[in-house]
Amino acid sequence: MSYQRPKGTNDILPGESNKWQFVEETARLVFSDYQYQEIRTPIFEHYEVIARSVGDTTDIVSKEMYDFHDKGERHVTLRPEGTAPIVRAYVENKLFGPEFKKPYKVYYTGPMFRYERPQKGRLRQFHQIGVEAFGSENPSLDVEVMAMAMDFFKQLGINQLRLVINTLGDKETRSNYRQALIEYLEAHEAELSEDSKRRLHENPLRVLDSKDRKDQPVVADAPSILDYLSDYAKKYFEGVTKTLEYLNIPYEIDHRMVRGLDYYNHTIFEIMSDAPGMGAQTTICGGGRYDGLVEELGGPETPGIGFAMGIERILLTLEQEDVMVPDATNLDAYVVGLGEATNMETLKVVQAIRGFGFSADRDFMGRKAKAQFKTADKEGAKLVLTLGEDELANGVINVKDSATREEKAFPLADLYENFAAIYDEMTAPKFD
Ligand code: ATP
Ligand code: MG
Numbered sequence: 001m002s003y004q005r006p007k008g009t010n011d012i013l014p015g016e017s018n019k020w021q022f023v024e025e026t027a028r029l030v031f032s033d034y035q036y037q038e039i040r041t042p043i044f045e046h047y048e049v050i051a052r053s054v055g056d057t058t059d060i061v062s063k064e065m066y067d068f069h070d071k072g073e074r075h076v077t078l079r080p081e082g083t084a085p086i087v088r089a090y091v092e093n094k095l096f097g098p099e100f101k102k103p104y105k106v107y108y109t110g111p112m113f114r115y116e117r118p119q120k121g122r123l124r125q126f127h128q129i130g131v132e133a134f135g136s137e138n139p140s141l142d143v144e145v146m147a148m149a150m151d152f153f154k155q156l157g158i159n160q161l162r163l164v165i166n167t168l169g170d171k172e173t174r175s176n177y178r179q180a181l182i183e184y185l186e187a188h189e190a191e192l193s194e195d196s197k198r199r200l201h202e203n204p205l206r207v208l209d210s211k212d213r214k215d216q217p218v219v220a221d222a223p224s225i226l227d228y229l230s231d232y233a234k235k236y237f238e239g240v241t242k243t244l245e246y247l248n249i250p251y252e253i254d255h256r257m258v259r260g261l262d263y264y265n266h267t268i269f270e271i272m273s274d275a276p277g278m279g280a281q282t283t284i285c286g287g288g289r290y291d292g293l294v295e296e297l298g299g300p301e302t303p304g305i306g307f308a309m310g311i312e313r314i315l316l317t318l319e320q321e322d323v324m325v326p327d328a329t330n331l332d333a334y335v336v337g338l339g340e341a342t343n344m345e346t347l348k349v350v351q352a353i354r355g356f357g358f359s360a361d362r363d364f365m366g367r368k369a370k371a372q373f374k375t376a377d378k379e380g381a382k383l384v385l386t387l388g389e390d391e392l393a394n395g396v397i398n399v400k401d402s403a404t405r406e407e408k409a410f411p412l413a414d415l416y417e418n419f420a421a422i423y424d425e426m427t428a429p430k431f432d
Contacts, residue, residue, distance in 0.1 A: 008116065008124025010312075019325045020127075023156065023314055024109055027129045030152045031107045034144070036131055039106040041085040047075040053084035053293055055262025057203040064114040066124075078113035081261065082130045083290065083306055084297075090134060091299035102135040109311075121281030121313045130287075130308035137291060137303040139239030142267045145305055147249060149271055149285050156314070157323040160274040163250065165240070166257040168205075168265050168288070169225065169233035177228040178204055188218045208258045224255040233266065240267050263296070264288040267305070273313070275320035284317055285309040332358035332423065334376035338369050338388040345392055349385065349415065356419040377402070383426055401426045 005011060012020060028038075047067050054060050060080050067077035079085050086106060090096065095104055109129040116122055131148070133141060146163060153161055168174065181204045189197060193212040200207055208219055229237065244251050251269075259268050268288030287307025294302035318325065333353050337346035346362050353360040361379065363372045376384045386398040397415060399422060400407040410422055 008118035010123065018328050019315055020311065021328060022325045023311055024129065026155050027109065027152055030148065030155055031131060034148050036105040036107040039086060039089065039108050041089050043111065044076045044078050045085050045088065047077045049088045050077055050080060050084050052296060053087060053263050054081065057206065058260060058262055060114060060260060064116055066113040066115060080112055080114045082108050082112065082128055082308055083132060086132050087293050087297050091294060091297050096300055096302055103141060104134040107131040120279040121316055123312060127311040128308045129311060130306060132304060132306035134294065134302055134304045139236060139243050142240050142289065142305055143243040143247065145287065145307060146269055147247065149307055150249065156318065158317050158321055160321060162252060162272045162274055163269060164252045164254045164257060164272060165267065165269040166254055167229065167233060167237040167267055168258065169229050170265060172230040173228055173233045177225045180223045180228060184223055191218050205258045208256050209260055219256060222256065226255045236266055259286060259288060263290040263293045265291055273317040275317055277320045278316060281313055284313045330359055331361060331379045331381045333360040333383045333385055334379060334381035335360065335362045335385045335387065336369065336372040336376065337362060338386065341389045342387045342392055346387055349387065349397065352416050353419050358419065358423060383423065399426055404430065
């Protein structure tokens with residue numbers, strides 16, 4: 001009997017995991033420059049937390065939840081996204097209190113779960129890196145958040161990007177626009193897909209987000225939310241666009257962009273990859289403002305803004321743009337042991353080297369000398385140490401610098417005393 005991983009999931013194997021680390025480490029570095037700190041919340045939440053935040057009529061909640069009743073009959077779900085859990089944690093831990101910095105800035109990374117139709121760049125267990133900033137309603141913060149995402153992609157070496165923005169306005173904007181949209185969609189109801197016919201009455205904005213080909217012509221001519229903005233929403237959006245221009249950050253406005261979660265208002269944005277070969281999934285980052293969500297989950301009136309990026313799609317983009325991911329593996333020393341008698345001493349030597357803070361490895365497979373030297377070379381060991389039975393008897397070890405091929409024997413006692421000195425002596429630049 002042999003088993004396969006669940007549909008829509010991946011094993012991230014060595015060779016691939018170093019790319020993940022590169023992406024995650026770059027995010028940590030960039031986000032910490034912007035004073036964001038990491039937050040970790042549970043992988044599962046009460047169903048209500050997600051349903052209330054993301055919205056009952058969204059695809060995520062109505063079709064894609066990995067929810068179940070646990071043995072205590074609690075209705076829980078694997079988290080489909082990061083914002084709702086963090087808002088829940090923000091309220092539960094009273095992070096709005098006066099002792100906390102404002103805006104309160106956090107980032108997260110981890111797996112998310114959605115029961116979707118798996119395809120390139122679309123999985124059932126996928127991974128996001130995201131950020132949230134609570135407590136400020138200032139267009140400059142919206143722009144800082146977008147700039148940080150762009151900065152992160154630049155640090156990764158991704159260049160073919162587009163920042164697309166829109167506004168969903170405030171409550172007043174939404175209700176004016178909703179009315180106009182319903183009227184328009186009702187006039188075209190017969191042309192809509194079955195899903196969109198249902199959405200039209202439940203949540204008309206969702207029709208604009210439809211991926212169904214059939215809906216595209218109707219969506220293309222739909223009224224623009226930009227024509228229904230309240231004075232405040234208009235002023236806020238202008239604040240954002242002017243600030244983007246002031247900072248020379250290129251952007252486009254797509255008045256049909258709505259995003260797949262109900263909690264958004266005012267500024268929303270997506271970052272798309274224009275790299276060829278991305279397939280249908282080109283959005284690598286999506287985010288926006290969610291003023292009102294903290295209250296919705298029982299907290300005080302608190303504005304918020306954030307984004308989430310799909311790590312799998314970022315990796316696809318890196319591949320499509322031929323970005324060389326730096327190889328993190330690094331081997332300072334490989335210890336070749338010749339003959340069974342050296343087996344124990346060789347382990348003592350690698351352990352000592354590691355104890356001095358260097359990376360080291362040895363053979364465990366009883367390979368012949370030639371094969372061991374080959375391994376040392378393949379792994380890029382800077383120093384190759386050789387311990388044969390004669391050396392062992394004389395208490396010495398042979399050390400070779402792979403770059404210069406220079407060799408020298410050292411007393412084993414010296415190595416145990418201070419390997420760093422041997423390393424420095426062997427690898428120091430030589431001038432003749
Ligand atoms: P899409 O429109 O592609 O379904 P979405 O609007 O549902 O995306 P968000 O919920 O905003 O996506 O999530 C933010 C980011 O997470 C997306 O831009 C994408 O990079 C990534 N993402 C979302 N769903 C998946 C998935 N099923 N598989 C892989 N990545 C995903
Ligand atoms: Mg989606």
